[in-house]
Amino acid sequence: MSELLGTxxxxxxxxISLFKRSLALRVGVALLxxxxxxxxxxxxxxxxxxxxxxxxxxxxFEKFLPPSLKHPLGTDQFGRDVLGxxxxxxxxxxxxxxxxxxxxxxxxxxxxxIAGYRGGKIDSILNGVTxxxxxxxxxxxxxxxxxYTRLDLVSMCLTLAAFSWPWSxxxxxxxxxxxxxxxxxxLAKVSGENHFEIMFAxxxxxxxxxxxxxxxxxxxxxxxxxxxxxxIGLGPTTVVSLGLLIQQALQYGLLTxxxxxxxxxxxxxxxxxxISINLINKGMDEAFNPRLKKVTGE
Amino acid sequence: MESExxxxxxxxxxxxxxxxxxxxxxAIDGASFKxxxxxxxxxxxxxxxxxxxxxxxxxxxVKPPGYIPEGRVIFEGTDLLGIPEDELRRIRWVKIAYVxxxxxxxxxxxxxxxxxxxxxxxxxxxxxxxxxxxLAISMLKEVxxxxxxxxxxxxxxxxxxxxxxxxxxxxxLKPILIITDEPTTALDVxxxxxxxxxxxSLKEKYGMTVIVVSHDMAAHAQIADRIAIxxxxxxxxxxxxxxxxxxxxxxxxxxxISAIPAMGKKSIKGIPGLAPSPLDWPQGxxxxxxxxxxxxxxxxxxxxxxxVSPGRHLACHP
Amino acid sequence: MPSPHEExxxxxxxxxxxxxxxxxxxxxxxxxxSKHMVRIPGFAGYILKKVLIYIVTFFxxxxxxxxxxxxxxxxxxSRFVDNLRVLQVDPRISREFIEEYKRKFGLDKDVYTQFALxxxxxxxxxxxxxxxxxxxxxxxxxxxxxxPWSIGLLGICALISWSIGIVLGAFIxxxxxxxxxSAIFTIALxxxxxxxxxxxxxxxxxxxxxxxxxxxxxxxxxxTTPGLxxxxxxxxxxxxxxxxxxxxxxxxxxxxxxxRALTMTILGxxxxxxxxxxxxxxxxxxNRYVLRNMILPQATGxxxxxxxxxxxxxxxxxxxxxxxVGTLLxxxxxxxxxxxxxxxxxxxxxxxxxxxxIMDFFYPLIDPRVRTEGK
Numbered sequence: 001m002s003e004l005l006g007t008x009x010x011x012x013x014x015x016i017s018l019f020k021r022s023l024a025l026r027v028g029v030a031l032l033x034x035x036x037x038x039x040x041x042x043x044x045x046x047x048x049x050x051x052x053x054x055x056x057x058x059x060x061f062e063k064f065l066p067p068s069l070k071h072p073l074g075t076d077q078f079g080r081d082v083l084g085x086x087x088x089x090x091x092x093x094x095x096x097x098x099x100x101x102x103x104x105x106x107x108x109x110x111x112x113x114i115a116g117y118r119g120g121k122i123d124s125i126l127n128g129v130t131x132x133x134x135x136x137x138x139x140x141x142x143x144x145x146x147x148y149t150r151l152d153l154v155s156m157c158l159t160l161a162a163f164s165w166p167w168s169x170x171x172x173x174x175x176x177x178x179x180x181x182x183x184x185x186x187l188a189k190v191s192g193e194n195h196f197e198i199m200f201a202x203x204x205x206x207x208x209x210x211x212x213x214x215x216x217x218x219x220x221x222x223x224x225x226x227x228x229x230x231x232i233g234l235g236p237t238t239v240v241s242l243g244l245l246i247q248q249a250l251q252y253g254l255l256t257x258x259x260x261x262x263x264x265x266x267x268x269x270x271x272x273x274x275i276s277i278n279l280i281n282k283g284m285d286e287a288f289n290p291r292l293k294k295v296t297g298e
Numbered sequence: 299m300e301s302e303x304x305x306x307x308x309x310x311x312x313x314x315x316x317x318x319x320x321x322x323x324x325a326i327d328g329a330s331f332k333x334x335x336x337x338x339x340x341x342x343x344x345x346x347x348x349x350x351x352x353x354x355x356x357x358x359x360v361k362p363p364g365y366i367p368e369g370r371v372i373f374e375g376t377d378l379l380g381i382p383e384d385e386l387r388r389i390r391w392v393k394i395a396y397v398x399x400x401x402x403x404x405x406x407x408x409x410x411x412x413x414x415x416x417x418x419x420x421x422x423x424x425x426x427x428x429x430x431x432x433l434a435i436s437m438l439k440e441v442x443x444x445x446x447x448x449x450x451x452x453x454x455x456x457x458x459x460x461x462x463x464x465x466x467x468x469x470x471l472k473p474i475l476i477i478t479d480e481p482t483t484a485l486d487v488x489x490x491x492x493x494x495x496x497x498x499s500l501k502e503k504y505g506m507t508v509i510v511v512s513h514d515m516a517a518h519a520q521i522a523d524r525i526a527i528x529x530x531x532x533x534x535x536x537x538x539x540x541x542x543x544x545x546x547x548x549x550x551x552x553x554x555i556s557a558i559p560a561m562g563k564k565s566i567k568g569i570p571g572l573a574p575s576p577l578d579w580p581q582g583x584x585x586x587x588x589x590x591x592x593x594x595x596x597x598x599x600x601x602x603x604x605x606v607s608p609g610r611h612l613a614c615h616p
Numbered sequence: 617m618p619s620p621h622e623e624x625x626x627x628x629x630x631x632x633x634x635x636x637x638x639x640x641x642x643x644x645x646x647x648x649x650s651k652h653m654v655r656i657p658g659f660a661g662y663i664l665k666k667v668l669i670y671i672v673t674f675f676x677x678x679x680x681x682x683x684x685x686x687x688x689x690x691x692x693x694s695r696f697v698d699n700l701r702v703l704q705v706d707p708r709i710s711r712e713f714i715e716e717y718k719r720k721f722g723l724d725k726d727v728y729t730q731f732a733l734x735x736x737x738x739x740x741x742x743x744x745x746x747x748x749x750x751x752x753x754x755x756x757x758x759x760x761x762x763x764p765w766s767i768g769l770l771g772i773c774a775l776i777s778w779s780i781g782i783v784l785g786a787f788i789x790x791x792x793x794x795x796x797x798s799a800i801f802t803i804a805l806x807x808x809x810x811x812x813x814x815x816x817x818x819x820x821x822x823x824x825x826x827x828x829x830x831x832x833x834x835x836x837x838x839x840t841t842p843g844l845x846x847x848x849x850x851x852x853x854x855x856x857x858x859x860x861x862x863x864x865x866x867x868x869x870x871x872x873x874x875x876r877a878l879t880m881t882i883l884g885x886x887x888x889x890x891x892x893x894x895x896x897x898x899x900x901x902x903n904r905y906v907l908r909n910m911i912l913p914q915a916t917g918x919x920x921x922x923x924x925x926x927x928x929x930x931x932x933x934x935x936x937x938x939x940x941v942g943t944l945l946x947x948x949x950x951x952x953x954x955x956x957x958x959x960x961x962x963x964x965x966x967x968x969x970x971x972x973x974i975m976d977f978f979y980p981l982i983d984p985r986v987r988t989e990g991k
Contacts, residue, residue, distance in 0.1 A: 131673060137968065139927040140945055140961045141681060147949045224811045228931045231813055232946050246817070250935070260821060267814060278809065357893055390895030398893070403886040408908050408984060417904070418894040451984045467894070 011205075025283025031276035039091035046084050073265060077252060082262055089242040090269050096157055096226050096241055097273065101219030103161035108169040108218075109211055113203060115169075116176030130166040138163035139228060146234035153239050156226070164221045168214030175210050179203050209284055216277045223273060242270045305332040305372075306475055306507045307356070312369030314348075314355045316576075323576045325351040325364070327531035330603060331611075333475070333509055333524075338501055340518040340539070341511045342554070343528035344573055349511045350399055352528070353479050357396055358386060373475070391418050395468035397478040401461040405452035412448035415467045422471065437466040441496060458489035462496070469500060476500065477509045482517050494520050515558045519543060524609075527551045530574055530584035533603065536611040547612050549589045583615065662986055666976040674969050681961055755959040759941060763963065766940030770922070770929050773860050777867035778918050785875025786910055790902060792880055801876055808869035812928035816862035816935050823858060830858045833937045859936045863929055867921075875914060882909050912983050919975035923968045 019026055038045075058078045065075040073082035115126040145151070145159050180203070227243030229235045233251075235244065246266050254263055310330050316323035325348040333339040343349055354360045356371050358378055371378040373394065378386065398404050406414055415437070416430035425433070435445055441462040452460060461481065468476055481497060482490040498521035500506045512518060518525055518539065525542050527535045527550065535548040546552045553569035571588035574580055580587055586596040595615050603613045788797045823830050831854065882888060883906070891905050930942030937943055941960050948956040980987045 128673075128676070133677075134923065137923060137926050137961065137964045139930055140957070140964060143945065143949060144957055144961070220809070225927075228811070228813060228927065231931055232934055234949075250817075258825070263817065263821065267817065270814065271810070274809065275806070278806075282805075359889060359893060387895045387897075390893060392895070396890070396893040398886065398890055400886055404890040406887045406891070406905055406909070408912070408982075409904055413904075417896060417900060421897045421900060422895065453985050464890075 019287075022283040022286040024279045025287055028276050028279025028281075028283050031272060032280065035090060035273060035276060036094060038087055039094045042084075042087045042091045045087065049081070049084065067261075073262065076262070082265070085240075085245065086242075086265055086269060088240050089245045089266065090273075092239050092241040093223055093226070093243065093270065093273065095153070096160070096239065097219040097223040099154070099157040100160040100164070100222035100226070101215055103158060104165040104218040104222065105168065105211060105215045107161065108165040108167070108214060109172060109204075109207070111165070112169045112172035113176055113207075116173040117180060117203065130169050133163065134166045139225070142225065142229055143232060143234055146229055151236050153236065156235060156239070157222070160222045160225050161218075164218050164225065167221065168210075168217060172207060172210050172214060175207055176203060179206055213281050213284055216281045220274050220277055223270070227270065242266055246270075304335075304375075306335050306374065307333040307509070308370075308372040309352075309356065310370040310372065312352070312355055312371065313367050314351050314360055314364060314369075315367055317363045317365070321577050324531055324579060325576050326355060327576075327579065328369075329528070329531070329533050331526045331533050331536055333507055335474075335507055336501060336505050337523040338498060338508045338510060338521050340522035340525040341509065341528060342515060342518055342525055343513060345513050347528050347573065348531050348576070349513070349528060350479055353396070353477055353511055356477065357390070357394065388422070391468075391473065392422050392424075392471050393474050395471070395473040395476045397461075397464050397468050397476065397481060399479040399483065401464045402457055402484070404464060405460055407452055409451075410448070411450055411452065411455075411463055414452075415448070415463070415470065418467065419470060424471070433470055434466070437470045438463070440469070441466045442492070458485055458493070461485065461489075461493055465493070465496060469504065469506070472504055473506065475507045475509065477511070479511045480513070481510065482512065482514055490517070491520075497521060515554060519558075527554065530579055531576060532584065532613065533611075534585070534613045536609075538609060541610060547606070547610070548585075548614050549591050550585050583613075662980060663977065666973065670969055670973050670976075674965065677965050677969075678962065681958075681965070755955045758956060759944065759959055759963055762939055762941045762944045765938065766929070766933065766942060767967070769856060769859060769933070769938065769940060770863070770925060773863040773867060773929075774918065774922060774925060777864045778871055778914070778921075781868045781871025782875045782910065782914050785872040786879045786902075786907055788872065789876040789879025789883070790906065792876070801873070804869045804872045808866060808873050810866050812862050812866055813931045813935060815865055816859070816932050819858050819862055820935070831855050856938075859932050859938050862932050863925065866928075867925065871914070874917070875910060878910050878913060879906060882906055885909075912979075915975060915979065915982065919972040922971050926964055926968060 019029070058080065061071070061075045061079045061081060063075060063077055063079045065071055067074045071081050071083065073086065076082055076085070111126055111130070115123045115130075142159060142163060146156070151159070223241075223243075226235065226241060227246065230241065230243030230247045231250065233247060235241075237244065246263075249259075249263050249266065309332075312326055312329045313324070314326040316325060329352060331339075331341075341349055341352065351360070351364070354364070355366055355369070356378070358371075360366060366379060369379065373389070378389070381389075405411070412431060412434050415434040416427065419425055419430040419433060420427065431448075435448055438445060438447055443459060443462050443466065447455065447459065447463065452463075455463065465478075476497075478497060481493055485493065494517055497508055497510065500508055510518065510522065522539045524536065524538050526533050527542070527548065529550050535542070535546070535551050537547075542551060543555060546555050550569070557568050569588060574584065574587070580597075582595075582597040582599055583589070583592075583601050586592040589596065593615065599615070601613045601615050603611050606612045788800055791797050792801075833855075888901070888905055891901050896905075929940075930945060932938070933940045933942030934946050941963065945957060945960045948960065
């Protein structure tokens with residue numbers, strides 16, 4: 001038991017030292033935490049600012065109000081406070097990303113570990129399946145699924161996950177293959193751990209950096225796929241994601257009305273999610289592969 | 299055998315350091331030796347003692363984060379570390395050739411063998427494509443490879459064949475000096491013998507100076523004339539091959555010699571302890587933590603290289 | 617009374633059996649192939665293996681697609697039929713009408729038969745079925761009107777962004793120590809993953825509505841007659857500029873980034889060190905040692921990237937209402953034209969896989985290592 005605590009302590013302090021090593025990681029995590037904070041507290045913020053109304057409710061405020069202290073981004077054609085609306089969008093986009101991304105990563109990690117570790121027939125089959133899914137253009141099928149079923153948040157996320165898991169599987173599987181050759185796996189075999197234990201207790205901890213990076217990409221991929229779906233007009237209208245808001249912007253002609261600030265706000269919110277995750281990924285890379293000084297310029 | 303002839307290569311107090319987040323790796327920390335015309339000069343030491351880095355330094359192939367803070371590499375009177383890039387390029391291969399460790403990966407996988415052999419010949423301006431090709435083919439014969447190899451791609455060749463191709467490329471322009479790094483590692487014993495004989499013959503046939511860098515003492519015993527022993531980034535002993543093997547003076551050398559398995563030897567003795575880290579060389583004589591003859595002075599003062607008898611250099615407190 | 621359908625159904629059943637048995641043979645031979653490791657040496661073996669994988673992958677993807685669509689609750693036909701019902705005045709007439717439609721589109725048979733029929737139609741007669749919306753035009757005719765625009769757009773974007781991207785990327789990698797290279801790289805890295813549609817929106821905002829330089833919709837100006845006239849061609853270029861740019865910017869940047877990384881890895885390889893030790897001229901090293909090795913994975917990468925570019929490209933098409941299959945796909949949903957949607961998905965998969973296969977054919981030309989596989 002104390003051994004476990006010892007390992008835990010080591011891992012945690014090792015984890016914290018990562019932050020010291022990379023500026024990108026610090027900035028990325030900070031930004032992401034800020035966004036998540038905004039998303040979590042969005043309902044409370046709205047309660048406070050909007051006199052108890054939902055940001056998405058129609059018609060509580062005057063239409064087309066210019067930006068002011070009460071409405072920092074003004075109001076739209078439905079009399080909704082734009083800032084509250086956008087924050088709601090942020091919240092839903094993050095939820096979609098998190099949910100779809102985690103499911104996808106879960107599937108891909110399991111698949112990759114099993115395929116990479118067991119090898120042989122299982123590997124070939126799983127590989128074949130992975131490659132087939134990669135080849136199928138995911139968006140059209142997503143569109144079909146979205147259109148013909150009344151999707152809700154969860155089913156949409158699951159469908160998004162179903163198409164994005166093969167991507168990280170390849171990377172993780174390659175890593176599993178190289179780890180398999182290392183001596184401590186043989187040690188574990190000799191000491192009598194069975195396959196499952198080896199897979200999840202020995203190999204998994206070393207995959208964590210790759211898993212996190214894979215998670216990052218899955219989340220981004222899911223958010224963008226969802227946004228792509230939205231622009232076409234599909235997807236549940238109850239899930240007010242940034243994508244939906246962008247689609248509404250296009251539909252209601254915000255471009256022609258030259259209401260660029262609103263569009264830019266949406267785009268910037270979306271971009272900041274993606275930039276923060278990218279920074280984290282880059283930071284993870286820097287932290288786990290510390291550069292030697294006087295390097296070649298990387 | 300050392301003679302009064304001018305040295306072909308003289309390395310003076312060469313230092314090669316690597317900067318890292320954890321400090322300076324002092325891979326080579328003041329190595330000095332001389333190599334003469336028409337001899338096979340060996341550099342020996344444990345794996346990881348920096349022999350390959352030394353070669354990189356001599357050829358000025360050290361890449362960042364490595365750098366050379368101090369030292370001179372004098373080749374035919376000129377310090378290689380000081381001359382401009384294009385002058386160096388013109389000296390390379392024509393005067394100094396290099397057979398790297400791991401010939402397996404030193405060949406470009408997507409171009410044919412003959413192109414890789416002739417491109418250096420052409421780029422050094424001495425001949426056209428046809429002449430280069432003929433020279434390449436004659437060199438292949440020289441190292442005992444069939445002519446068909448020329449049109450092949452590297453992946454079609456075995457390890458030993460690739461090694462020979464590289465040697466063939468190296469001797470083509472009749473350089474004065476050839477430096478080979480671990481020429482026999484990763485090859486099976488029979489192929490090893492052939493390669494070593496080939497290298498040894500270069501001296502007789504072409505009057506080349508061959509520097510062989512290896513951890514394999516048996517290989518050195520087979521072809522070397524003189525040998526330098528390296529430890530912890532420095533050269534600790536130099537002498538003729540007979541002297542070193544019959545009468546090793548430095549404690550480390552003694553340990554190395556006694557660790558060689560040989561017919562008739564009853565026991566092998568290893569050298570106790572672990573090799574020290576280049577981040578933190580031991581104080582004083584670097585070998586003192588593992589030395590059976592260590593005295594107080596050994597942990598305080600670093601011994602310098604002295605010529606204890608003609609042609610015999612030693613860095614050890616008497 | 618046997619309807620004229622019976623004959624059709626009978627011959628279809630023959631097709632059905634034939635197709636199913638061919639497929640079973642293919643799959644079993646694939647499985648046994650991996651068991652026996654029957655190796656045909658050299659180039660022929662390589663190609664055969666690739667073609668086999670192509671067929672099996674296509675079939676697998678096709679099957680997944682078909683069944684995924686069928687297993688969704690909320691069968692489209694009932695929606696279509698409900699729609700019709702709404703439009704019909706007389707419920708009796710509508711029932712017959714609906715039955716007829718069902719028969720026409722093979723909906724009166726069970727799913728397995730439908731699958732078999734579809735396979736046989738597609739593979740043996742290249743018949744994607746009838747487009748519901750444009751009835752009686754067959755789906756493939758409709759698709760063929762739009763497909764050239766998509767292939768043109770995507771093809772040009774992919775080729776241009778790839779070629780410029782890898783050359784510049786190699787150069788930046790080669791000179792990675794220069795400050796300019798690092799700067800370019802950082803910017804590229806940051807922008808390389810902006811999705812096409814965001815780029816499209818930004819471009820429309822700035823260039824179309826903001827500066828009025830380029831049109832924000834369509835492929836050519838309404839009113840211009842298609843043909844080989846200069847007017848038309850100029851109009852096409854002008855209209856295609858923004859959609860193409862949306863795709864090309866991100867694509868080019870991502871090739872830049874990946875090629876730079878690849879180049880830097882290659883620079884660290886032993887054979888580059890050896891080349892330098894040989895005292896080769898820089899130009900030769902860059903050309904025969906760096907570029908020649910860099911292009912291999914990047915060429916494969918190009919083929920693979922097509923599958924992903926398609927996704928983004930379809931959304932971009934829709935934003936610009938560009939008359940490619942992307943826009944057609946969205947419309948096919950709005951018109952509840954199931955066959956058309958299915959057909960477009962099929963064509964997309966087919967095009968992507970075929971592009972990959974073509975790349976597989978050309979790959980041995982540049983990589984000598986695969987030429988002797990299996991020997």
